[in-house]
Amino acid sequence: xxxxxxxxxxxxxxxxxxxxxxxxxxxxxxxxxxxxxxxxxxxxxxxxxxxxxxxxxxxxxxxxxxxxxxxxxxxxxxxxxxxxxxxxxxxxxxxxxxxxxxxxxxxxxxxxxxxxxxxxxxxxxxxxxxxxxxxxxxxxxxxxxxxxxxxxxxxxxxxxxxxxxxxxxxxxxxxxxxxxxxxxxxxxxxxxxxxxxxxxxxxxxxxxxxxxxxxxxxxxxxxxxxxxxxxxxxxxxxxxxxxxxxxxxxxxxxxxxxxxxxxxxxxxxxxxxxxxxxxxx
Numbered sequence: 001x002x003x004x005x006x007x008x009x010x011x012x013x014x015x016x017x018x019x020x021x022x023x024x025x026x027x028x029x030x031x032x033x034x035x036x037x038x039x040x041x042x043x044x045x046x047x048x049x050x051x052x053x054x055x056x057x058x059x060x061x062x063x064x065x066x067x068x069x070x071x072x073x074x075x076x077x078x079x080x081x082x083x084x085x086x087x088x089x090x091x092x093x094x095x096x097x098x099x100x101x102x103x104x105x106x107x108x109x110x111x112x113x114x115x116x117x118x119x120x121x122x123x124x125x126x127x128x129x130x131x132x133x134x135x136x137x138x139x140x141x142x143x144x145x146x147x148x149x150x151x152x153x154x155x156x157x158x159x160x161x162x163x164x165x166x167x168x169x170x171x172x173x174x175x176x177x178x179x180x181x182x183x184x185x186x187x188x189x190x191x192x193x194x195x196x197x198x199x200x201x202x203x204x205x206x207x208x209x210x211x212x213x214x215x216x217x218x219x220x221x222x223x224x225x226x227x228x229x230x231x232x233x234x235x236x237x238x239x240x241x242x243x244x245x246x247x248x249x250x251x252x253x254x255x256x257x258x259x260x261x262x263x264x265x266x267x268x269x270x271x272x273x274x275x276x277x278x279x280x281x
Contacts, residue, residue: 020081140166
């Protein structure tokens with residue numbers, strides 16, 4: 001990636017917890033962060049988890065009370081990774097230090113671009129992002145929404161940054177919450193399916209270790225086949241489903257359970273909660 005992709009400008013990750021830490025690691029692996037990444041965490045223990053990463057400086061706020069503002073002042077791109085309820089206070093803390101022309105990207109669910117712009121003032125390009133947890137292994141899907149002050153150049157920088165941990169899908173901000181119900185929450189749906197499939201195997205008499213291997217590797221292998229194939233999932237499913245065979249009988253049971261409605265209802269429920277969070281509920 002580093003050989004044919006322009007290097008990224010100096011980056012600050014304020015609140016480098018699970019997601020921010022995954023992005024710091026992706027940036028370090030990519031070789032694109034030659035200008036440096038400063039990652040902040042409240043505790044020494046959390047900051048220590050990022051120690052030793054190439055191009056990353058990890059700061060513990062309990063040792064450096066001005067760490068967030070100092071990191072923001074030195075950065076051309078700022079990722080805000082604190083919990084949503086903490087975002088306004090953090091923005092007020094760093095606002096005096098953020099230079100005009102800086103790109104600020106939110107990792108926080110439910111906090112609008114307008115909130116960022118109101119606190120940070122004019123001259124700041126703001127974007128919202130929604131990465132998912134496979135960022136930890138470099139296979140994230142990140143939704144990216146640009147605010148009205150973010151031009152094509154700012155969007156390009158943000159896209160290149162998130163491509164260090166996976167794939168990027170650009171959407172308008174009005175769609176970012178809907179995206180979160182699919183790719184953001186999607187890993188949890190997948191893990192639930194593996195969990196239940198494992199229980200089914202145990203119910204058929206397999207030991208827990210055997211059941212886990214069968215369930216996990218079946219899903220992992222199927223995902224690898226899907227990625228390697230030019231065919232869509234429906235076609236791949238048809239190839240496994242021989243007429244009048246065992247798989248056809250099982251698929252019929254799943255379809256009778258109206259999985260299409262179940263997934264629609266589940267994602268609708270997630271979207272309703274996202275709107276509640278955005279409203280402060």
